[in-house]
Amino acid sequence: MNDRTSGRPARIVAVALATLLMTVALAPVALAMDRARVTVDRPTGGQPTRFTFQAAVEPDAAVTSIDFLFEKGFGTEDISVRAVLLEGLQRIDAPYETEVLESGAVRLVFDEPVPAESNLFIEIYNVMTPITGGEYVLPVEYQAVLDDGRTELRTLDGLTFSYDTPPIEEAISRWMDEQAWVEAWNSVKFLDLFLKPQQIVRAIPLLFTGWLMSLALVLVAFPISIVTGLLTSFMKMAKIPPVRWIAAAYINVIRGTPLFLQIFIAFIGLRAAGFRVPDFVTAVAVLVFNSSAYLAEIFRAGIQSISKGQFEAASSLGMTYAQAMRFVIIPQTVKRVLPTTTSEFILLYKDTALLAAIGLFELMMKSKNFVALSGNLSAYVVAAGYYLIITIPLINVVSRLEAKLAQSEHGVAVTTSRKRGFLRPAKKDEALAEAAASQGAR
Amino acid sequence: MTEPVVVRIKDLRKSFGTLEVLKGVDMDVQRGEVVVILGPSGSGKSTLLRCVNQLEAPTGGEVWFEDIQVNHPDTNVNRVREKIGMVFQSFNLFPHLTAKGNVMLAQRKVLKRSKDDAERIAIEQLERVGLGDRVDYYPSQLSGGQQQRVAIARALAMDPHVMLFDEVTSALDPELVRGVLDVMKELAKAGMTMLVVTHEMGFARDVGTRVVFMDEGVIVEEGTPTEVFDNPQNERTKDFLGHIK
Ligand SMILES: Nc1ncnc2c1ncn2[C@@H]1O[C@H](COP(=O)(O)OP(=O)(O)OP(=O)(O)O)[C@@H](O)[C@H]1O
Ligand SMILES: [Mg+2]
Numbered sequence: 001m002n003d004r005t006s007g008r009p010a011r012i013v014a015v016a017l018a019t020l021l022m023t024v025a026l027a028p029v030a031l032a033m034d035r036a037r038v039t040v041d042r043p044t045g046g047q048p049t050r051f052t053f054q055a056a057v058e059p060d061a062a063v064t065s066i067d068f069l070f071e072k073g074f075g076t077e078d079i080s081v082r083a084v085l086l087e088g089l090q091r092i093d094a095p096y097e098t099e100v101l102e103s104g105a106v107r108l109v110f111d112e113p114v115p116a117e118s119n120l121f122i123e124i125y126n127v128m129t130p131i132t133g134g135e136y137v138l139p140v141e142y143q144a145v146l147d148d149g150r151t152e153l154r155t156l157d158g159l160t161f162s163y164d165t166p167p168i169e170e171a172i173s174r175w176m177d178e179q180a181w182v183e184a185w186n187s188v189k190f191l192d193l194f195l196k197p198q199q200i201v202r203a204i205p206l207l208f209t210g211w212l213m214s215l216a217l218v219l220v221a222f223p224i225s226i227v228t229g230l231l232t233s234f235m236k237m238a239k240i241p242p243v244r245w246i247a248a249a250y251i252n253v254i255r256g257t258p259l260f261l262q263i264f265i266a267f268i269g270l271r272a273a274g275f276r277v278p279d280f281v282t283a284v285a286v287l288v289f290n291s292s293a294y295l296a297e298i299f300r301a302g303i304q305s306i307s308k309g310q311f312e313a314a315s316s317l318g319m320t321y322a323q324a325m326r327f328v329i330i331p332q333t334v335k336r337v338l339p340t341t342t343s344e345f346i347l348l349y350k351d352t353a354l355l356a357a358i359g360l361f362e363l364m365m366k367s368k369n370f371v372a373l374s375g376n377l378s379a380y381v382v383a384a385g386y387y388l389i390i391t392i393p394l395i396n397v398v399s400r401l402e403a404k405l406a407q408s409e410h411g412v413a414v415t416t417s418r419k420r421g422f423l424r425p426a427k428k429d430e431a432l433a434e435a436a437a438s439q440g441a442r
Numbered sequence: 443m444t445e446p447v448v449v450r451i452k453d454l455r456k457s458f459g460t461l462e463v464l465k466g467v468d469m470d471v472q473r474g475e476v477v478v479i480l481g482p483s484g485s486g487k488s489t490l491l492r493c494v495n496q497l498e499a500p501t502g503g504e505v506w507f508e509d510i511q512v513n514h515p516d517t518n519v520n521r522v523r524e525k526i527g528m529v530f531q532s533f534n535l536f537p538h539l540t541a542k543g544n545v546m547l548a549q550r551k552v553l554k555r556s557k558d559d560a561e562r563i564a565i566e567q568l569e570r571v572g573l574g575d576r577v578d579y580y581p582s583q584l585s586g587g588q589q590q591r592v593a594i595a596r597a598l599a600m601d602p603h604v605m606l607f608d609e610v611t612s613a614l615d616p617e618l619v620r621g622v623l624d625v626m627k628e629l630a631k632a633g634m635t636m637l638v639v640t641h642e643m644g645f646a647r648d649v650g651t652r653v654v655f656m657d658e659g660v661i662v663e664e665g666t667p668t669e670v671f672d673n674p675q676n677e678r679t680k681d682f683l684g685h686i687k
Contacts, residue, residue: 312497313534313593317548317600318524327547331538408582 033058033120038138038159044166046131046174048078051124051161053140061144061152062113068106068124069139075128076104083108086119113145131174133165169205173198192376199378203370207379210366211386214352217280217362221287222345228288229295236300247296254293260354262286267358283355291348298344302337303329339401346394350387363387445472448508448604448635449494455502456489463489465659466503471604476636478646478667481656482682487639490656491606494637495519495526508603524552527597527605531612533589535581541568541592542577545599553600560599567595571625587618591625604635611642643683647671655679 036055057063070076077100085094095111106124114120140156166174176182176198186192235247254262266286270277306329314324353364367383449471456464463486471477479487492498493505496512496519505512507522536544545564549555555563568577571591581589590610597605607626611619623645630636630649640646646653646667653670655663655678663676674680 307532307534309530309532309534310536313528313530313536314548315497315520316495316523316526316528317596318520318552319548320520323551327551328536332536335538 033063033142033154033156036140036156036159038140038161040129040161040163042129042163044164044170045129045133046166046171047129048126049129049163051127051138053120053122053124053159055120055156057114057116057118057120058144059116061146061154062115063110063120064113064143064145064151065107065109066120066122066140066142067101067108069141070104070106070127071136071138072104073130074104076100076106076124078126078128079106080125081106081108082123082125084121085114086121087115087117092118129163131165131171133163135160135162167205169201173201176201194377194381196376196378199374199376200382202374203367203379203382206370207363207366207382207386210361210363210383213360213362214349214364214386215390217283217287217352217355218345218349221284221291222348224284224288225291225295225348226341228292230299232292232296233299233303236296237303251293251296254290255297259286259290259351260357262290263354263358279358279360283352283358283360287348287352290351291344294344294347295341298337298340299333302333302340305336306332336405339398339405342394342398342401346391346398349390353387445474446508447471447506448473448475449637450506451490451494451503452506453503454490454493454500454505456486456493456498457501463659464493464500467656467659467661469654469661471635471637473603473635474633474651476630476634476638476649476651477654478650478652479637479639479654479656480641480646480670480682481662485656486659487656488608491528491608491637491639494604494606495523495528497528520552524548524600525603527600527602529590529593529597529605529607529610531609533581533586533593533613535589535592535596537581540578540580541573541584541595544581544592545596548596549599563599564595567599568592570598570628571595572621585618586614587621590614590618590622594622594625594629598629604637605629607636607638607640609639609641611640643671655682657682 034056036053038054039052040049041052042049051068053068079098079100081096081098083094083096085092094114097109097111099107099109101107108122137157138159138161140159142154142156144152144154146152165171182197186196232247232251235243236251238244238247263283263286266282266289267279270282303325310328310332311324314328319327352362355362356365356368359365363383363386367379370379371377447470449469451467451469454464454467455462467486467490469477479490481487489498493500494507494512496505500513503513507526510517510522512519512522535541536547539547542561542564545567546557546560549560549563550557553560565574565577568574571594573588573591573595576584576588576592579588581592584592594605594610610626611622614622619642623642626636626638626645627649638645638650648667650667652664653667654661655670655674655676657678663670663674663679670679671683674683
């Protein structure tokens with residue numbers, strides 16, 4: 001080996017190259033060793049990171065030892081080192097010993113000097129980086145043995161690397177990795193699987209956008225459904241039979257088939273027919289189509305639960321059908337259908353989850369992807385939380401509205417049967433009419 | 443009598459499916475008359491009143507209001523109805539509106555009165571029925587008798603030419619009947635033309651200018667209260683009045 005280092009003039013070349021994943025500033029001067037560079041393999045701080053050091057030994061000297069002088073804040077207690085020496089493309093055996101100095105510096109001592117112009121490739125595993133990102137300098141010192149046998153301490157002081165500060169949830173999650181209570185918690189299989197703190201912390205921001213998507217879907221679809229539902233209910237009560245039939249057929253088909261199926265028909269059907277409609281629009285359309293049918297029945301039952309006498313009183317005063325509806329019937333209906341309509345909102349909000357099936361990035365889809373990636377089910381629990389944030393308060397609202405209504409109207413709340421869910425068993429329309437009649441005779 | 447006819451009913455027939463409820467009723471009501479309609483349950487009294495303002499569509503015959511045939515296809519029923527006040531047994535106040543709101547609504551939407559006018563008239567009419575201190579109450583906060591008087595005020599605010607009363611005291615507790623009857627009596631005194639279906643014989647005798655006795659869809663007997671009550675001709679009338687007493 002030593003023969004290769006002989007008779008060549010000393011040379012200082014300063015080069016620092018970009019890290020794998022982010023920028024590293026150019027180091028201008030005062031570097032020894034050719035083409036030296038250091039890279040880190042993690043884009044963010046606060047985690048065990050692999051440092052890779054590459055350099056070519058200068059032509060005038062062999063290297064006997066190298067110190068990596070990590071700054072304060074870098075943890076080097078648990079490191080391990082792998083050094084590879086290359087002459088040309090030939091890998092050479094170069095035994096070495098590793099030592100972590102008091103100062104935290106990592107020292108490599110080679111059993112044999114590393115000959116001039118050979119390529120050094122050193123990996124330091126498990127260096128704990130400070131969480132705060134930015135540009136750091138990694139000063140390197142090494143012992144060079146010159147041709148004449150003198151040794152010299154040389155420094156490589158322009159090597160830089162950088163990484164980013166991790167997002168807060170990542171920081172918290174990594175902090176949790178270190179905590180004893182987290183470890184104890186996770187030692188329970190169930191908790192580890194469903195309620196792993198590190199995963200929950202990561203899932204919360206990730207699922208947030210999905211939650212916004214679900215909310216956007218229902219907040220756009222529901223108001224439209226109220227309008228179309230009301231129109232449908234009027235059609236269902238129309239005097240002209242064909243109009244009634246169309247409304248009834250629509251309502252029955254929608255209520256008689258699963259929303260899941262309707263979603264597939266809409267999405268796959270539109271695609272098959274060659275329409276290029278944004279998924280969000282299609283999704284809103286299906287939700288509106290579905291919800292209108294249920295709302296139409298709720299509104300119809302509500303309108304018909306208003307005593308006939310109300311309409312007659314309005315008529316006897318000379319009001320038109322439209323005026324009677326607008327000023328007498330609808331205002332009373334609103335109060336009665338409010339609890340059921342709110343329930344319908346809750347159901348529709350939950351039903352947005354079905355849109356995961358066609359790949360819309362709403363809450364369910366997001367959580368599914370997260371679970372697939374992390375192999376941990378905690379994201380589902382987070383998704384449940386996001387659903388409940390909205391549904392629990394609304395469920396309370398519904399109960400309170402129902403109680404209030406029961407008090408003020410002697411129990412004439414409008415409920416129509418709707419699929420699964422927490423709604424109490426629906427009264428039949430006949431019961432409604434009866435209730436309405438007793439209401440009128442009061 | 444020389445007063446003009448306000449309501450004229452000619453050979454009025456009404457069937458519900460196969461059930462013939464009115465079997466040819468003729469009646470003229472002149473301005474200022476208070477016609478009290480008596481008769482057993484199911485005889486068609488309510489149906490007769492409801493045919494006058496077309497809440498029921500007659501299946502035969504004619505109903506005239508002043509010079510308009512009410513049941514003519516070309517007639518705008520709503521324009522006629524605004525001139526025919528009706529008060530129901532079950533009040534039918536609009537529960538989402540206050541007493542004042544109830545009286546104002548049709549004035550605003552049908553007669554297109556200004557808010558101020560409608561409000562002024564509403565308060566006037568409510569005072570007239572003795573509810574000047576209840577204008578801002580909701581129906582649920584009023585007694586049955588008070589509700590019924592609001593309903594009367596609501597009809598009166600439209601300046602009707604005739605008022606139809608269908609058993610307006612039947613749903614009331616006995617102690618509340620008086621107040622409503624007093625309002626109706628005042629109304630009659632003021633010259634309002636009225637068709638009144640009632641079981642209040644005292645009212646019929648005191649206030650009625652004419653009493654009509656109906657049974658099974660026809661008018662069986664009619665005359666002044668004295669004639670009908672003190673000297674009924676028809677067996678069914680006698681029978682009915684006998685039961686009532
Ligand atoms: N909408 C309707 N459909 C079918 N039948 C009806 C309808 N309205 C009334 N009837 C029937 O017509 C008949 C007369 O009813 P109406 O209400 O006119 O009687 P009434 O003289 O007012 O009786 P009451 O004193 O009980 O009020 C009854 O047999 C009743 O059942
Ligand atoms: Mg009746």
